Amino acid sequence: xxxxxxxxxxxxxxxxxxxxxxxxxxxxxxxxxxxxxxxxxxxxxxxxxxxxxxxxxxxxxxxxxxxxxxxxxxxxxxxxxxxxxxxxxxxxxxxxxxxxxxxxxxxxxxxxxxxxxxxxxxxxxxxxxxxxxxxxxxxxxxxxxxxxxxxxxxxxxxxxxxxxxxxxxxxxxxxxxxxxxxxxxxxxxxxxxxxxxxxxxxxxxxxxxxxxxxxxxxxxxxxxxxxxxxxxxxxxxxxxxxxxxxxxxxxxxxxxxxxxxxxxxxxxxxxxxxxxxxxxxxxxxxxxxxxxxxxxxxxxxxxxxxxxxxxxxxxxxxxxxxxxxxxxxxxxxxxxxxxxxxxxxxxxxxxxxxxxxxxxxxxxxxxxxxxxxxxxxxxxxxxxxxxxxxxxxxxxxxxxxxxxxxxxxxxxxxxxxxxxxxxxxxxxxxxxxxxxxxxxxxxxxxxxxxxxxxxxxxxxxxxxxxxxxxxxx
Numbered sequence: 001x002x003x004x005x006x007x008x009x010x011x012x013x014x015x016x017x018x019x020x021x022x023x024x025x026x027x028x029x030x031x032x033x034x035x036x037x038x039x040x041x042x043x044x045x046x047x048x049x050x051x052x053x054x055x056x057x058x059x060x061x062x063x064x065x066x067x068x069x070x071x072x073x074x075x076x077x078x079x080x081x082x083x084x085x086x087x088x089x090x091x092x093x094x095x096x097x098x099x100x101x102x103x104x105x106x107x108x109x110x111x112x113x114x115x116x117x118x119x120x121x122x123x124x125x126x127x128x129x130x131x132x133x134x135x136x137x138x139x140x141x142x143x144x145x146x147x148x149x150x151x152x153x154x155x156x157x158x159x160x161x162x163x164x165x166x167x168x169x170x171x172x173x174x175x176x177x178x179x180x181x182x183x184x185x186x187x188x189x190x191x192x193x194x195x196x197x198x199x200x201x202x203x204x205x206x207x208x209x210x211x212x213x214x215x216x217x218x219x220x221x222x223x224x225x226x227x228x229x230x231x232x233x234x235x236x237x238x239x240x241x242x243x244x245x246x247x248x249x250x251x252x253x254x255x256x257x258x259x260x261x262x263x264x265x266x267x268x269x270x271x272x273x274x275x276x277x278x279x280x281x282x283x284x285x286x287x288x289x290x291x292x293x294x295x296x297x298x299x300x301x302x303x304x305x306x307x308x309x310x311x312x313x314x315x316x317x318x319x320x321x322x323x324x325x326x327x328x329x330x331x332x333x334x335x336x337x338x339x340x341x342x343x344x345x346x347x348x349x350x351x352x353x354x355x356x357x358x359x360x361x362x363x364x365x366x367x368x369x370x371x372x373x374x375x376x377x378x379x380x381x382x383x384x385x386x387x388x389x390x391x392x393x394x395x396x397x398x399x400x401x402x403x404x405x406x407x408x409x410x411x412x413x414x415x416x417x418x419x420x421x422x423x424x425x426x427x428x429x430x431x432x433x434x435x436x437x438x439x440x441x442x443x444x445x446x447x448x449x450x451x452x453x454x455x456x457x458x459x460x461x462x463x464x465x466x467x468x469x470x471x472x473x
Contacts, residue, residue, distance in 0.1 A: 004043055007064040011046065011090075014056055019096070021045040030074060030091050031083065037406075038079040038436060041087035042069070047096045051171060051179055051210040054092070058208065059177030061090065067469050068092050070204035072115065072146025075138045077351065078435030080150065080203045080471050089469070094145050097210065100124060108216040109168060111183055114145025114209045121214075130216040133160035137335045145209040151201035153431030155334075158386035159252045159289075160217075162431065163200065169213030170196035174206075175462040183213050198457070203433050204468040206461045222295035223252075224288045224302035225327035228309065228318040229280030233258075233381075236284050237360035239314045240386055243286055246305045250294065253287035254386035261337045261382050268340035275330060276317045284315075284385075285334050337382055338391075346396040346403075348410045350417050354426030356388035362424050363390060369420070370394055374413055389430035392417060418445060434472045442472070 012020045021027055022044045032039040043066065048054045061068050067089035071081040083089045097113035098120070104110070105128040112121065118139040121132050136142065136154035146152075148170070152163045160166070168185035182196050199207050230236050236256050243251050259281050266272050275283075288305070290298045302320055309315045321327035341347055354362045363381040370379040376397025383390040394413050396405045418428045422445050434442050443451065451473070458465075458473055 004066075007060065007066055008044060010060055010064075011044065011057065014060065015046060015048060015053060019047050019049060019053065021047070027091070030071060030093065033079045033082045034075045035077065035079075038082040040069075040083035040085050040089075042083045042089055042091045043087065045091045045093060047093045049096050051097075051173065054094075054097075054173045054208060054210050055177045055179050057092070058173050058175065061466060062176060062464065065464060065466065066090055067466050068208070069468055070094065070145070070149070070208045072143035072149070073117065073138070073141040075141045076146065076150060076435060077349075077432040078150075078429070078437040080433050080435030080437075080468070081146070082436070084470055092208065094143060094208075094210070098143075101211065103128070105130060105216075108218075109185060109213055110216060111169070111211065111213045112144055113211055114143060114148070116144045118142045118144065118147065125216050126219060129219045131219050132166070132214060133217050134163060134166055137338070144212055144214070148200050148209050148212055149202065149204050150433040151431070153384065153387070153389060155253045155255065155287075155384065157384060157389070157431075158254055159249065164197065166214050167196065167200055167212055168215050170199060170209065171211035172196075172199050172207035172209045175464070175467050179210075180207060183211060185213050185215075201433075203435065203472050205458060205472050206467065208467070218291040220289050221292040222290050222298045223327065224298055225321040225330050226284075226286040226288070226302060226306060226318060227275040227321075227330055228284045228286070228306070228315040229276050229278065230282040230284060230314075231280065231316055233282050233363050234360045235314055236282055236385055237357075239284055239309060242309055242312065242314055243305060246308060247288050247301060250288045250290055250298065250301060251286065251386075252289040253285070255285040255334050255383060256385045256390070257283050257285070257334065257337060257382040258380050259283070260378065260380050261341070262333060264340040264344060265333050265336045268343050269332070269336045272333060272336070273329070275319055275333070278317065280316055285330055334382075341393060341395065344395060345398075346400050346405045346410070348394045348396075348406065348413050348417070350392040350394075350414065350421075350428070351389070351430050351432040352392050352417070352421045352426055352428060353387075353389040353430035354421060354424045356386070358424060359385055359388050359390060362420075362426070363392070366392070366417070366420050370413070370417065373416060374409070377413070388426075392421075415441070436471055439470070439472060 069083045094115040097115040101111040169183040367379040378395040381390040
């Protein structure tokens with residue numbers, strides 16, 4: 001890197017005082033990841049107000065060889081938006097770029113800046129009778145650019161796919177400062193590689209997402225939220241198949257949680273109540289949804305689904321949310337698992353996937369295997385059974401020291417879990433990205449051919465290695 005004073009002076013001339021912060025008190029909040037696992041240093045916090053300002057800044061960084069760490073809502077789970085400890089990089093925040101550029105309700109398309117908050121997007125399109133079919137617990141802080149860069153998932157992937165499936169067009173700034181503009185949505189386009197798909201999920205290592213064209217759907221007119229108690233996770237797999245056969249495309253979500261997770265939430269969350277009278281080893285949360293065309297038939301569909309599940313011996317007990325308030329209460333029980341677990345003490349959290357057909361068997365075999373290998377731990381799996389992605393967490397033994405256990409025994413446990421996932425033909429990152437948390441594990445377990453291609457692409461698009469260095473690869 002050339003003289004940092006010269007670079008910062010040029011950057012301030014470009015962005016102004018509002019767009020460039022060097023005061024440690026202003027920069028410090030953005031140097032630690034959401035989980036608190038990684039803390040770095042930075043030359044400055046840059047907050048451009050447009051794609052053109054991002055492009056000019058990236059050109060300046062390329063000239064001075066200043067690394068760039070793009071950051072959206074700083075709510076990632078893998079440390080992908082946190083700089084290293086060298087202090088040579090700038091954090092490039094997209095939060096000022098939070099506008100809706102155009103909204104075509106008839107076409108069910110919206111073009112927005114990368115810094116737009118997911119919840120704001122939901123509210124904007126809902127006012128026009130539409131919805132964006134991706135949601136997650138962090139919707140109040142997650143940005144569209146961050147969701148695209150990590151190819152985020154959430155609770156509606158079963159029906160609508162991950163973030164990749166929602167992006168119709170993309171705008172990004174490349175490592176040389178040029179603007180890649182593919183915002184125009186085309187149903188058919190065979191002009192070579194689909195470069196926007198290459199950028200989606202690249203975690204800011206190939207380009208900086210500045211805008212996107214997103215697909216929208218008609219607003220829901222009716223939904224039915226169902227809760228079922230099960231004796232075994234393999235019964236949950238059978239229930240999933242039953243629900244898909246009975247409900248078809250109306251099945252929008254299928255989440256599972258073990259008894260331990262539900263108990264933790266009930267103890268941790270004020271006002272939380274169990275949906276069923278007795279305890280069950282496993283619980284399934286299902287959501288059926290319909291637009292105006294299917295709203296009238298949805299209540300009967302939900303009732304018939306549960307009745308047939310009882311007749312088939314798939315559930316021990318079950319209920320349907322009586323109203324919207326109760327439906328939200330059911331979902332709160334699912335959304336509060338992570339904070340409820342954190343209150344119990346240290347844990348190693350794994351965002352993994354295996355083929356959908358194998359997930360129930362994987363959890364049934366991996367949980368006791370981990371607990372035998374590491375006495376005193378508690379292994380649990382919960383999440384999106386319908387798309388083969390569960391959050392496989394291993395809670396530390398009683399008395400473990402937070403901060404120390406994760407760096408010692410915790411690392412050994414994670415390697416063990418990742419080895420098991422790989423043996424089952426799965427992925428060590430289903431929806432949270434690689435970042436710096438899983439970079440070394442990807443290098444250890446990833447397919448050598450795939451990794452070689454990834455590095456070749458990175459070298460071609462970012463020859464100086466300035467875009468989010470130390471992440472993914």
